[in-house]
Every structure is written in structure tokens, then in C-alpha cells.
Amino acid sequence: MARTPIFLEKRGYRRRRMMDAVRLLPFLGLMLWMVPLLWPVPEILPDATPETTEPAIAMSVALRYLFGVWALLILATWALWRRTRDVASGDGADNTDGQH
Amino acid sequence: MVSLNQLVAVCLMYVAGLFIVAFAAERAALRGQGGWLLRSPLIYTLSLSIYCTAWTFYGAVGYAARSGLEYVTIYLGPSLVMIGWWWGLRRLVRIGRSHRVTSIADLISSRYGKSNTLAIVVTIMAVIGVTPYIALQLQSVILSLSIFAAPDVPLAEAGGDVINRGQAALWVAAGLTLFTVLFGTRNLNVNERHHGVVIAIAVEAVVKLLALVAVGVYVIWGLAGGLGETLARIDASDIGQWEVQGSRWAALTVLSGAALLCLPRMFQVMVVENDDERQLQIASWAFPLYLMLMSLFVVPIAVVGLDLMPEGSNPDLFVLSLPLSQGQNGLAMLSFLGGFSSATSMVIVATLALSTMVSNHIVMPIWLALRRDGATQSGDVRNIVILARRLSIFCVVGLGYLYYRASGGSGALAAIGTISFGGVAQFLPAMLGGVLWRGATRAGALCGLGTGFALWVFTMLLPSFGADVALSSATLERGLWGLAWLRPEALFGIAGIDPTVHAVVWSLALNTLVFVVVSLFSFPAPLERLQGAQFVNVFDHSGPARGWTASVAGSEDLMIMAQRILGAREAQAFFAREAERQGQGQRLPEPTPRFVQALERELAASVGAATAHAMVAQIVGGASVSVQDLLAVADESAQMLEYSSQLETKSRELTETAAQLRAANEKLTQLSLQKDSFLSQISHELRTPMTSIRSFSEILRDAPGLSDADKNRYATIIHSETIRLTRLLDDLLDLSVLEHGQVTLNQREGNLRDLLDLAVTTAQAGAARPLDVLRDPEAEDITLTSDIDRLVQVFINLVTNARKYCAAETPQLVISPQVTARGLVIDFVDNGHGIDAGSEALIFEKFSRITGEGDGAGLGLAICREIMHRLGGEISFLSDVPGTAFRVQLPAAALSSPE
Numbered sequence: 001m002a003r004t005p006i007f008l009e010k011r012g013y014r015r016r017r018m019m020d021a022v023r024l025l026p027f028l029g030l031m032l033w034m035v036p037l038l039w040p041v042p043e044i045l046p047d048a049t050p051e052t053t054e055p056a057i058a059m060s061v062a063l064r065y066l067f068g069v070w071a072l073l074i075l076a077t078w079a080l081w082r083r084t085r086d087v088a089s090g091d092g093a094d095n096t097d098g099q100h
Numbered sequence: 101m102v103s104l105n106q107l108v109a110v111c112l113m114y115v116a117g118l119f120i121v122a123f124a125a126e127r128a129a130l131r132g133q134g135g136w137l138l139r140s141p142l143i144y145t146l147s148l149s150i151y152c153t154a155w156t157f158y159g160a161v162g163y164a165a166r167s168g169l170e171y172v173t174i175y176l177g178p179s180l181v182m183i184g185w186w187w188g189l190r191r192l193v194r195i196g197r198s199h200r201v202t203s204i205a206d207l208i209s210s211r212y213g214k215s216n217t218l219a220i221v222v223t224i225m226a227v228i229g230v231t232p233y234i235a236l237q238l239q240s241v242i243l244s245l246s247i248f249a250a251p252d253v254p255l256a257e258a259g260g261d262v263i264n265r266g267q268a269a270l271w272v273a274a275g276l277t278l279f280t281v282l283f284g285t286r287n288l289n290v291n292e293r294h295h296g297v298v299i300a301i302a303v304e305a306v307v308k309l310l311a312l313v314a315v316g317v318y319v320i321w322g323l324a325g326g327l328g329e330t331l332a333r334i335d336a337s338d339i340g341q342w343e344v345q346g347s348r349w350a351a352l353t354v355l356s357g358a359a360l361l362c363l364p365r366m367f368q369v370m371v372v373e374n375d376d377e378r379q380l381q382i383a384s385w386a387f388p389l390y391l392m393l394m395s396l397f398v399v400p401i402a403v404v405g406l407d408l409m410p411e412g413s414n415p416d417l418f419v420l421s422l423p424l425s426q427g428q429n430g431l432a433m434l435s436f437l438g439g440f441s442s443a444t445s446m447v448i449v450a451t452l453a454l455s456t457m458v459s460n461h462i463v464m465p466i467w468l469a470l471r472r473d474g475a476t477q478s479g480d481v482r483n484i485v486i487l488a489r490r491l492s493i494f495c496v497v498g499l500g501y502l503y504y505r506a507s508g509g510s511g512a513l514a515a516i517g518t519i520s521f522g523g524v525a526q527f528l529p530a531m532l533g534g535v536l537w538r539g540a541t542r543a544g545a546l547c548g549l550g551t552g553f554a555l556w557v558f559t560m561l562l563p564s565f566g567a568d569v570a571l572s573s574a575t576l577e578r579g580l581w582g583l584a585w586l587r588p589e590a591l592f593g594i595a596g597i598d599p600t601v602h603a604v605v606w607s608l609a610l611n612t613l614v615f616v617v618v619s620l621f622s623f624p625a626p627l628e629r630l631q632g633a634q635f636v637n638v639f640d641h642s643g644p645a646r647g648w649t650a651s652v653a654g655s656e657d658l659m660i661m662a663q664r665i666l667g668a669r670e671a672q673a674f675f676a677r678e679a680e681r682q683g684q685g686q687r688l689p690e691p692t693p694r695f696v697q698a699l700e701r702e703l704a705a706s707v708g709a710a711t712a713h714a715m716v717a718q719i720v721g722g723a724s725v726s727v728q729d730l731l732a733v734a735d736e737s738a739q740m741l742e743y744s745s746q747l748e749t750k751s752r753e754l755t756e757t758a759a760q761l762r763a764a765n766e767k768l769t770q771l772s773l774q775k776d777s778f779l780s781q782i783s784h785e786l787r788t789p790m791t792s793i794r795s796f797s798e799i800l801r802d803a804p805g806l807s808d809a810d811k812n813r814y815a816t817i818i819h820s821e822t823i824r825l826t827r828l829l830d831d832l833l834d835l836s837v838l839e840h841g842q843v844t845l846n847q848r849e850g851n852l853r854d855l856l857d858l859a860v861t862t863a864q865a866g867a868a869r870p871l872d873v874l875r876d877p878e879a880e881d882i883t884l885t886s887d888i889d890r891l892v893q894v895f896i897n898l899v900t901n902a903r904k905y906c907a908a909e910t911p912q913l914v915i916s917p918q919v920t921a922r923g924l925v926i927d928f929v930d931n932g933h934g935i936d937a938g939s940e941a942l943i944f945e946k947f948s949r950i951t952g953e954g955d956g957a958g959l960g961l962a963i964c965r966e967i968m969h970r971l972g973g974e975i976s977f978l979s980d981v982p983g984t985a986f987r988v989q990l991p992a993a994a995l996s997s998p999e
Contacts, residue, residue, distance in 0.1 A: 023184075025183055026180050026183045026187070029180050029183055030180055036349055037350060056341040056342055058342070059335055060332075060335050063331075063399060067392065070179065070392045071392070073179070074385050074388050074392065085378070
């Protein structure tokens, strides 16, 4: 029986870490997109005086942030796809041991 | 100004174009051409874009105009689900392919033991959840038409008197039904993909994206005066501040992500129409990109629309009315086509998906139940399936139309969309739980779905109609039956939550809770457990999708299936019995209703009634789940086990054989080395005497004046060398005979003392320096049965060696025989200096002589060893005794007298 080596060659190792990145990326996206939950909302503070209230986030800032994250995630997914497309297709990704 | 007639003409031309494209795609697929395009990831991604319906195209702008950036959550959730394709979608797609899943209802029912109850429940829920959505699409098309008909009239008054909305909706619905029937029910097997529909949807996806982007670019650079200007205008507008409630933000993101997985139409394009996982991988970035582009221009359009359009304009139609009000008729036309595309593509796919579910899980079981006797003619059944599917399409579109007429086309688009999402999201716990958790059971899924759906109806659907329509205002105020904790918008007395968040959180949370708890405490049926294992471990043992076309299956298929389920002998006996009863003799029985029913009963005893029914129905009626899959369920695990044990055995055998081969090879190498050294030694041994014989004979021949004494001396030397040579050759011959086992042993009886006497006398004869041999005559009185002559030869050799090589002043040899349980042991020990430790291993080898001593050929001990071997005993060197000691052992058999 062929024994799986304990350590992979560098290419196989790198490819596995890329698959890890593919798996973790949605969680990064979720975190970044849930940041708006922390932004101040005017209605919540009806009694606050204008001086003490944090200024609400301007729409343009919110737009730039949300779409910036969006573009970033798409770019990252695209880059990861470029590097992992041979691995991840089919069922081999979990079991690829990087030997060629 | 575009006239309504012009618009209708353009619209009809566009639809005709779609028909042509769809038709060409169908033809190409039939001829096997254009596969690269039909299966390309681009088409797949574009077909996913039916997520963006008219709700997106028109509604997103209205949504943004009302509640700011909240609209974007509807696209964030799906983007995250696509980016996280590795976790959920990849699994769903693989399961969909390997189990030939035809719809989300089929997936859920198949996972929970192919339960038809569950399939019916899911189908009904899906129809209820999606019908408002279809109505919404009809409404958006009619609204956009009426805007063209009377652009200047405020929406509240528009429409009714200009065009007949009811009639227009009817025409649109009829057109969509026709398209879906033409291209969606051409072939029976859902897995055979609807190429025409998919291509048409892809074209529509491009049109709607182009339209929205064109309007957006026009608004930013044509109306607002550039990007910076637009951003400034946005900040200055009514929606210029971040004011989204956190709870809604999170809840809507989750809801839309769940809807992407659970919407029947998304399941259709994402899982059922998928034929390569690579497509999914590319869609993981391409689909979020599409969604981003679709939502990028929404806020600018909303803000500019709020600025420019008169008070009271419907913000849902800004995409259309904004270019129209600026006199951009071409752009408005494009925008109209975009909205039209969004609506039609959604209706077509949603109808297709729902009609598959309705016909497979509701109409067909009922039809089969009603016509139990006539259900065996397979061609008949296939026509029935197609008819059922077409009827279902009519019903679904009809329901949407009725809902539209009943609701009067009221309500903001976004609200209806969210309600629909909430309904289908109830599938999520049962679906994901079933795919990821083997412990999920049918009872759990049923209870969870029921709970979630009931809560959704009570907290989301019914209140949406307004007070006193579906729920009385008393119920809304004080709760169901006057129970305060049953208020639709404040369950369990927790008030003050946003109604949407309230409904989503309660329904999904309780759905999941009930699903998990009931699953934990119920026990699944065997088939359920089998299916569960197959679904959860889909990556461990699922082959490629198996081909089962909806062709007529005959008795052979039934026979194969029955053999797998019942066992070969039983099945054959059963079939033979049936054939005899039918008068078919040795042939297979005809699949008559009676026979099939009997077979089904027989199968039911093994695998349960529902499954047996499903199996037989698959073969006889040709429906969605393939027989091969069912067979695979029956024997896949058995095959796996057998295969792996075979592999283990083979590998063990291989290891053993390899070891044997290695050993044999080593032995051969050693033998070859031995042969080489033997040859070189023997030639050396022969050469030495030959050289002296030749030299002295030459002297005798060539030197004339030799004295007689010299002649005599030389002749003596030649003679002695010849004798030595002869002895060497004798020894060699002896050894060769012994080694090749050609010796015949001459078994005789003799006394050990006599043998030793003979040996000592022979060895001492003519010796210059006598050896003192110490013996024990008492102990030597032993009668032996062996080859006496050979044994004496061994003794002579040992005594001669001691005499020759013992270096002591007064050489002594002690011979001590001893009878043991294993036989006779005779030790020959002298008082010499022994043998070096390094040489011990070599002394029994041929031509091994301790360097510089003696004149023997070095064959004596080798011959001794061979003789002892032949006699069944052995000779060994004793290293732990002072002096040189040899031990001769004879087997116990040598001590007994011959019979």
C-alpha cells in the first residue's frame, strides 16, 4: 500500500492552503458586511442633542464601503479560482496529496 | 413619445427573437452541436441571474427610495452563499447529480426515505410561497406598460382607463404559459436539461443587465453630471444617511441567502440544470459580480428620481419613468425590455420548477392511485406525465394571475418579495440538515416544516393582506382566540420587533428547533438511514451520474431489481412462478398489472411499501428517480466492502510474493558467487601440483647429465604430486556426489568402539609425531546403525586434523561419546590453540584452510559436513571449549537396531 507522505511538496502544500482560503473567504465577507451593524442609527437616539450624537454615516460613505467590500470579495474569489481551478473541480480537492 | 402599439410591437419582436434563440438552441442540442456554449460556465452564471426578477429591476430602486441601503441585503446574502460555494452549493450540486434530483421537493423527499408525504408538503408550500411572486411579475409588466400608456398621469390614476389591466395580464400570462409549455415540456426527464429555456434566460439576463447599466450610466453622467456630483446629491437627499436597523440588516441578509438555496426556480437552474462542478466554481465569482453590477446604480437612480420626478410618482418605476420623462425614448424602451426580461424569465423558470414538482409529486401519485389497473403501458404513462406537467404549468400561472386579480395589483413590490422569501426559506433547516446531518429524520423534517410554515402564514403572509382581510383586526390587536401571546406581530408577548425580523426569526428558529428535537427523539426507517448516509457522505461514495433515460423498462429491469432486493434464487423462483401462471414457459413473464402488483408486494416485504411502490413506478412509469440509483442503494455498500477486502488480500499476496522473490534472488546471487569462487579455487588447487609435475618432467626430459639420485628424486616428486592430484580429484568427486544427493547409503550395524579404533589406527599410520588419543572405552560401547564406512571417514578426518594441526608440545585428543535424548553426541577436543573467531564460520567451506598450515586441499571438513548431513546428523565447531573442539551428532534413529 502506498503510504501518504507526512509532508507535502511545496506546490501541494500551497494548493491546500489556497483551498483553505476558499473555505474561509465567505466568513470574512460576512464579518465585513456585518460591520454596518455597528454604525450609529439616528432613530435609536431620539433624545440625544446634536452635539453629543455621533454624526450618522453619510450615504456615500456607506455605498463606497459596501461596494468596496463587494469588489474585494469578487476579486479575491476570482484570484482563488485562478489558482485552484484544477484542484477543486471534482471530488479530489479534499484528498489531493500533492504528488505528481 | 412611444405609442403603446409601438411598444407592443417591439415587445412581440423581442419575444419572437427569444423563441428563435430557444428553438435554435434546442435544435443544436438535438444534433449534438454547440455543447460548448450550452454547457459553458457563462451560460450557467447568466441563467442564475433569474434571481434578479422584476423585483430587482424595478423594485430595488423603489426599495432604495423608501428605506435607503437596505435593498442591498437582498444581494449580499446570495453573494455570500455563492462565495461560500465550497460549504453548501458544491454538496447540493453533487447530490443533485448523483441522485438525479428533479426539484427541491424531490431532494427533500429523497433524503428522507423517498417520502411522498414530504414531497407533497414541500410542493404545496412552494406553490403557496411562489404564487405571490409570480403575481408580482405580472403586476410589474402591466405597471410598466401602463406607464408607457400614460406617462404623465400619476400612478394612482394611471392604467385602468388607458389599458385594460386584467386583459393585458391575461395576455402576458398566456404568452408565458405558451413559451414554458413549448420549451419546458419537450422532454420528460428533467435531468435532460432544457437547453432552449436556459439559452433564452441567458439572453434575457444580458438584456436586463445592459438595460439597468444603461439607465444608471445615463442618470449619473447624463442627468446628475458625473460621479462626484452624484455622490454629493445622494448625501444631500432624503436617504442621505445610514438609517438601516441592524436587526433588519442581518435578518434580510440571512433570509436572502437562504432564499437563494431554497427558491424552487434557483434550485432548478443551480442544481438541476448544472452539469459540471466547474461551472459552479466560476459562478462563485461571476454571479456576485453580476449581482453587484445590478445593484450598483440603484441608489443614484433612486436619488435622481426622487429629485426630478413629481411628488407621488411610484418610485418602483423610476427606472422606466426617469428616461421617459427626459424624452429618452430609446433608453426607456431598452429599460422596458429589461424589466420585461426579468419578469418573463422568472415566471418561465419558476413555473417550470413548480410544474415539475406538482406533476411528479401530486398529480402522478394521484393518477397512479386512481388508475392502478392501467398504469403499466409505459408510453401511456409518459404521455400522462407530460400532460400533467402542462396542466401544472397552466395551474401555476393561473394561480399567479388569480392572485394578481384578487390583490388588485396593490402593495409595494419589495414587500411581496420578502414574504415569498420568508416562505421558501422554511425549507432551509430540512434541506441543509438533511444534507449535513445523518441524524435528521422524516418526522423531524415534517414537524419542522409544518411549524415554520404555520408561523410564516400566521406572522407574515396573513398580516400582509391588512387588517380585516385575512385576519381580523381583533386578532391582530389581541392575538388569536384572544390569547395575548398569540399576537401575529408579537409572539409570546415580545413586542416592538420589526414585523419582518419578527416573522423570520421566530419561524426559522422554531422550525429549526422542532426539526432538531423531533429528529433526536424519532427513529428513521431503514431506507431513510440509507439515503441519509448517501446524502451526507456524497463525496465518499458517489459515482458519476448514472444514465437512466425515461425509456420503457421491461421485465429484465424488474428482474434485475428484484434480484438485487430479494436475492437471486428467490427472485428467479418468483419470476418462474409468474411466467408459468401466464403460460410463458421458460421466458420472462410479461409485466402485466397483476404481475407488477405481486412483485411490488413481494418487494414491499423487503424494503417497505412506499419504496417498493416508488421502485416499481419508476420502472413501469418512468419518473424521476432512476432505477440504477435504487439498485446502487441496495448493493453499493456491499460492493465497496467486497472490493476493499479483495484489495487487502491482493496486496498481502503481493507483499508475500515480493519477499519470496527477494529471498530467491539473494540465494541465486550467493550461489553464483560460490560457484565463481569454487571455480577459481579449484583451478588454483589443480594448477599447483600440475606446475611442479610439468617442471620436473621437463627437467627429466631436457637435462641430459642428471645423476640417478636426482632422477629418482624428481620422479618421486612427480609421483607424490600425482598422488596429491588424484586425492584432490577423489575428494572433489566425493563431495560432488554427496552434494548432489547421488550417494547411496550403506546402512550397517557396528560398534562405536570398533569404529573409533579403526579411525585412530588409520589416522595415526605412518605419522612422524604420534597423537595421544584419550578415550573412554566404557562409554564407547554403543551399537550404531548407520553408514559405517562414511562415519569412519568422518572420524578419520577429525583425528587426522587434530594430529596435523594441533600445535601443543604433546598433542592430545579427547574423544568423549555421550547418549542424549536427541541421539548420540561425540566430542573431539584437542589441546591446541583453537581456531580464530573470524575463521570459525569458514572452516566447513570448501578449500578453506587456516592460512599457512598443512598440505590438505581444504575439502575434508566440507566432506564431513556433507556426510553428516546425509546421515541425518550434523557436525559443528564448539567455540566455548579450550583447544579445537568438534562435535559430531547422530540422530536417535542411529541408536536403534534395524528391524
